[in-house]
Amino acid sequence: MSHNATESVESFRARARTWLAENMPRLGDRPQSGTGEDDTHEWERARELQQRLYAGGFAGICFPEEYGGLGLSSAHQEAFTEESGGYEMPLLLNVPSFAICSATLLDTGSEEQKRARIGAAIRGEEVLCQLLSEPSGGSDLAGLITRAERDGDEWVLNGAKTWSTSAYAADWSLCLARTNWDVPKHQGLTMFLVPLKAPGLTLNRVRMVNGSLEFCEEFFDDVRLPASAVVGEVDGGWTVASRQLFHERNAVGGGSPYVSGEGGMRATPHPNPLDMARASGRAADPRVRELVGEYLALKTVHEQTVGRVTRAMATEVLPPAASSLLRLLHAEYAHLSDDHTVRIAGAGIATGAGTEPGATGYAATGFLMRQGVSLGGGSTEIARNIVSERLLGMPREPAPDRGVPFNQVKRGS
Ligand SMILES: Cc1cc2nc3c(=O)[nH]c(=O)nc-3n(C[C@H](O)[C@H](O)[C@H](O)COP(=O)(O)OP(=O)(O)OC[C@H]3O[C@@H](n4cnc5c(N)ncnc54)[C@H](O)[C@@H]3O)c2cc1C
Known part of the structure; x- marks a missing residue:
């Protein structure tokens, strides 16, 4: 066609x-x-x-x-x-x-x-996935220590990544590694396209508190990559990663134009307070109605803000850093939804009634992943830092490693 x-x-x-x-x-x-x-x-x-x-x-x-x-x-x-x-x-x-x-x-x-x-x-x-976070920490992404070294026309990758969503089901990954230790941390990174089946790459699945095995960790032992694996410029990986974080915050916040169909990452039913009020037969209870009203009000604010901020970024009225507003509001909205759903479910959620598929969906197992939305796509605290520093113009937080060659920065390991 x-x-x-x-x-x-x-x-x-x-x-x-x-x-x-x-x-x-x-x-x-x-x-x-x-x-x-x-x-x-x-x-x-x-x-x-x-x-x-x-x-x-x-x-x-x-x-x-x-x-x-x-x-x-x-x-x-x-x-x-x-x-x-x-x-x-x-x-x-x-x-x-x-x-x-x-x-x-x-x-x-x-x-x-x-x-x-x-x-x-x-x-x-x-399918593609992203390998950014490392066991040493994800918030200070530019401080990562997985290394890629040149060997003739090839690169040799060594190190470890973690919390990679769906990597077990993916074919290719965008993997950020350090290629230059003699310059400040943001200037010595390179992004690579790495096949998940590459010799020397070991992938383990990580069990989460709700039983899901969606996350993975990867270990690189002399993984060899061709020169064509570099995305963007050598030592220009922060530019690529910044774009990636922009798209991630946009996606997590609900503003991505590349998402087709409605729903989260998983096609699992995740009840909201309104579903739970109806399913539990408590929709006439004034206290329950108040909780549902609060949820619906924030839902509307969230939807309106996604549209407004997305349009403002597209027309450059707001800078790309505004995607952190979407990321932040999404976490607030998701937390309120999960918390009120559990409040309305009452004891039923502990006895398992709320975990059955159907009208009440997986309320209990969904609640176990409540904190996930304030970490994925960068944590809520980091989103607040970005909003305050890059949108509101407040002073930057102190960083003892700013401008210091990475090989002179004190690290825990
Ligand atoms: C659902 C989900 C999906 C994910 N998918 C992926 C993925 O596909 N690929 C990938 O690479 N990673 C992924 N992650 C990992 C995610 O990017 C990290 O969890 C996140 O960046 C935080 O890193 P961390 O867990 O190492 O926490 P840390 O960086 O160790 O932070 C711990 C705590 O300290 C706070 N903190 C840290 N620095 C500051 C600061 N400067 N100011 C204030 N507070 C601070 C943080 O907010 C956090 O609360 C995913 C995480 C989740 C929950």
């Missing part, structure tokens, strides 16, 4: 509505999954659904045509997302594969990297 980049949003919406009804499975036709241990079938399913979208001409809506997308606007994407609400969509691929990694490659990758990796992701053939 050929696409017309000038197609109106309404014409695109109408075409999408017809196509979705004829080609995509309706939600509810298939049992919903939880946070089970072996989710291989979920990833296979996501790739298969993405392949359907691609074959139907509805994949990569905001990615340029030369890299396999449709080259359409975020308004087209929003229309498609609204229309696809009642259908099973490959939501697992949204974050980080499309909204963070492919978006970053689009901004900073070579032509070859963009054609190969973005194209394969849009066709549903490959």
